[in-house]
Amino acid sequence: MSAPGFDVERIRKDFPVLGRELPGGRSLVYLDSGNSSQKPTQVIETMRDHLTWHYGNVGRALHVLGSESTEAYEAARDKIAAFVKAPSRDEIVFTKNASEALNLVAYAFGNPVGEDERFRIGPGDEIVISEMEHHSNIVPWQLLAQRTGATLRWFPVTDEGRLDIGGLEELVNERTKIVSIAHQSNVLGTVNSVSPILARVREVGALMMLDASQSVPHQPVDVTELGVDFVAFTGHKMVGPSGIGVLWGRRELLDAMPPFLGGGEMIEAVWMDRSTYAPVPHKFEAGTPPIVEAIGLGAAADYLTAVGMDQIKAHEKELVAYALEALPEVPGLRIIGPRTPIARGGTISFTLEGIHPHDVGQILDDVYGIAVRVGHHCARPLHLRFGIPATTRASFYLYNTTAEIDALVRGLHHVQKVFG
Amino acid sequence: MIGESMYQELILEHYKHPQGRGLREPYDAEVHHVNPTCGDEVTLRVKVADGGKVLDVSYDGQGCSISQAAASVLHELATGSTVDESLSVVDEFTRLMQGRGQVEPDEDVLGDAVAFAGVAKFPARVKCALLAWMAYKDALMRSQG
Numbered sequence: 338m339s340a341p342g343f344d345v346e347r348i349r350k351d352f353p354v355l356g357r358e359l360p361g362g363r364s365l366v367y368l369d370s371g372n373s374s375q376k377p378t379q380v381i382e383t384m385r386d387h388l389t390w391h392y393g394n395v396g397r398a399l400h401v402l403g404s405e406s407t408e409a410y411e412a413a414r415d416k417i418a419a420f421v422k423a424p425s426r427d428e429i430v431f432t433k434n435a436s437e438a439l440n441l442v443a444y445a446f447g448n449p450v451g452e453d454e455r456f457r458i459g460p461g462d463e464i465v466i467s468e469m470e471h472h473s474n475i476v477p478w479q480l481l482a483q484r485t486g487a488t489l490r491w492f493p494v495t496d497e498g499r500l501d502i503g504g505l506e507e508l509v510n511e512r513t514k515i516v517s518i519a520h521q522s523n524v525l526g527t528v529n530s531v532s533p534i535l536a537r538v539r540e541v542g543a544l545m546m547l548d549a550s551q552s553v554p555h556q557p558v559d560v561t562e563l564g565v566d567f568v569a570f571t572g573h574k575m576v577g578p579s580g581i582g583v584l585w586g587r588r589e590l591l592d593a594m595p596p597f598l599g600g601g602e603m604i605e606a607v608w609m610d611r612s613t614y615a616p617v618p619h620k621f622e623a624g625t626p627p628i629v630e631a632i633g634l635g636a637a638a639d640y641l642t643a644v645g646m647d648q649i650k651a652h653e654k655e656l657v658a659y660a661l662e663a664l665p666e667v668p669g670l671r672i673i674g675p676r677t678p679i680a681r682g683g684t685i686s687f688t689l690e691g692i693h694p695h696d697v698g699q700i701l702d703d704v705y706g707i708a709v710r711v712g713h714h715c716a717r718p719l720h721l722r723f724g725i726p727a728t729t730r731a732s733f734y735l736y737n738t739t740a741e742i743d744a745l746v747r748g749l750h751h752v753q754k755v756f757g
Numbered sequence: 758m759i760g761e762s763m764y765q766e767l768i769l770e771h772y773k774h775p776q777g778r779g780l781r782e783p784y785d786a787e788v789h790h791v792n793p794t795c796g797d798e799v800t801l802r803v804k805v806a807d808g809g810k811v812l813d814v815s816y817d818g819q820g821c822s823i824s825q826a827a828a829s830v831l832h833e834l835a836t837g838s839t840v841d842e843s844l845s846v847v848d849e850f851t852r853l854m855q856g857r858g859q860v861e862p863d864e865d866v867l868g869d870a871v872a873f874a875g876v877a878k879f880p881a882r883v884k885c886a887l888l889a890w891m892a893y894k895d896a897l898m899r900s901q902g
């Protein structure tokens with residue numbers, strides 16, 4: 338059973354690595370796309386073609402190669418804008434990854450270079466995140482709080498792995514400057530409901546950012562429909578290359594923010610004692626950008642669009658429903674996160690009683706060629722919340738199959754045998 | 758089946774039946790070491806007699822089979838030997854672990870610890886194997902301090 342028109346076997350052929358043999362003759366079962374996804378031929382070839390025939394620096398070279406590169410780089414921006422339904426292409430800022438996009442916004446606050454009231458912050462002001470965040474959506478805000486004397490606060494997480502918004506009214510209040518939370522958790526799989534939080538954010542006149550690193554690759558995301566102020570995501574998790582990420586922000590806010598890094602391309606005019614800045618998005622893109630990576634990300638968006646984000650979402654929903662049925666058959670297995678396939682994505686973290694995740698991951702890899710992630714997945718506070726040092730995480734994507742979930746379950750039974 | 762060669766019977770045996778586990782009195786020094794990448798941790802105590810004989814190595818901790826078994830093997834090898842002898846075992850074990858699988862282990866020096874030779878081929882796990890051993894070296898330094 339699969340979404341109509343969705344042929345996972347055909348999709349798998351687009352990803353050469355999935356047909357690779359691992360040392361010892363094992364075949365690869367790649368269940369670590371939440372960490373980083375594999376790349377289809379279409380992305381690899383687009384990047385190779387650009388590097389081979391069209392490469393030059395962007396924005397500053399007048400020759401044929403320079404203009405072909407500039408055109409392809411800016412075309413990638415158009416593709417990304419269309420992919421997340423941004424009202425304007427100028428609202429798409431290329432960064433190096435999601436972490437940089439989050440930092441860019443955090444550094445806009447409490448910066449004397451900026452004058453806009455909405456980004457002024459100091460003692461008594463509050464920043465709100467959640468307990469289920471990736472370190473990339475925690476540390477930049479901790480640093481902001483340290484720099485400015487503002488207070489960092491957070492939504493707790495329920496035992497089921499959902500955001501606990503019971504205290505919303507108190508937590509988000511007149512002192513709040515920004516709320517930044519994950520759209521989808523990289524550990525629990527939970528997809529957070531944005532609208533109730535956003536409604537409160539608007540009531541108190543704060544700003545809202547979403548870390549969409551785990552949602553943009555897996556479901557249709559429409560930034561206008563979401564209605565938030567900033568959205569961050571990262572190329573390597575959405576079949577694109579590493580080294581490229583995206584910040585989407587409302588034009589009017591991006592205009593009001595001070596620049597982040599200074600350098601070439603982000604200026605309008607420079608004197609020895611001062612500068613004026615280029616209009617957005619270039620104001621935030623100092624120096625030679627990751628040109629080929631941006632172009633590869635554009636190809637990734639084309640690829641995902643051609644497959645269909647609705648189809649991908651439906652396929653992953655089937656996979657996660659199947660896995661949520663199959664995994665609890667393994668004795669001693671405890672899922673950390675929602676146990677129903679509702680408002681959750683294809684990421685399942687779990688513990689095996691008495692067996693350390695490192696041992697689980699090692700046996701799965703070495704004996705079965707199954708790649709999972711083990712550890713705290715850059716979400717240590719969430720693991721502390723559940724009183725566990727680490728989990729094993731299987732994460733699914735468009736190219737995964739129910740047969741691979743069967744292999745995982747078989748592998749886990751074997752792990753039990755070795756360590757039980 | 759590469760992986761199971763890393764999980765030598767002896768390692769699994771020590772993991773399932775750890776020797777000398779639990780923190781004991783008396784002791785000269787206590788240290789706490791963690792492996793920040795995976796959260797493995799060990800608390801380790803040493804008691805050394807005047808003549809340099811290691812009277813006890815006691816420990817407690819949590820972590821993967823490799824880190825826990827390595828602590829158990831360490832306890833067996835170090836307890837009853839001298840500070841100097843045990844430090845030369847630590848050095849040989851460290852050399853083996855950091856050898857990327859290219860080092861021929863000296864069985865006479867290492868005894869049971871030679872079972873960890875396979876771990877050296879897995880860079881991500883080397884720190885697990887070394888955790889308790891580095892803690893032991895640290896504790897000895899402090900006890901002599």
Ligand SMILES: Cc1ncc(COP(=O)(O)O)c(C=O)c1O
Nearest residue numbers: 434435436471473523548550571
């Ligand atoms: C939810 C979430 N946020 C942020 C990140 C950081 O992405 P990057 O490492 O590409 O900056 C990740 C990926 O690890 C993630 O899963």
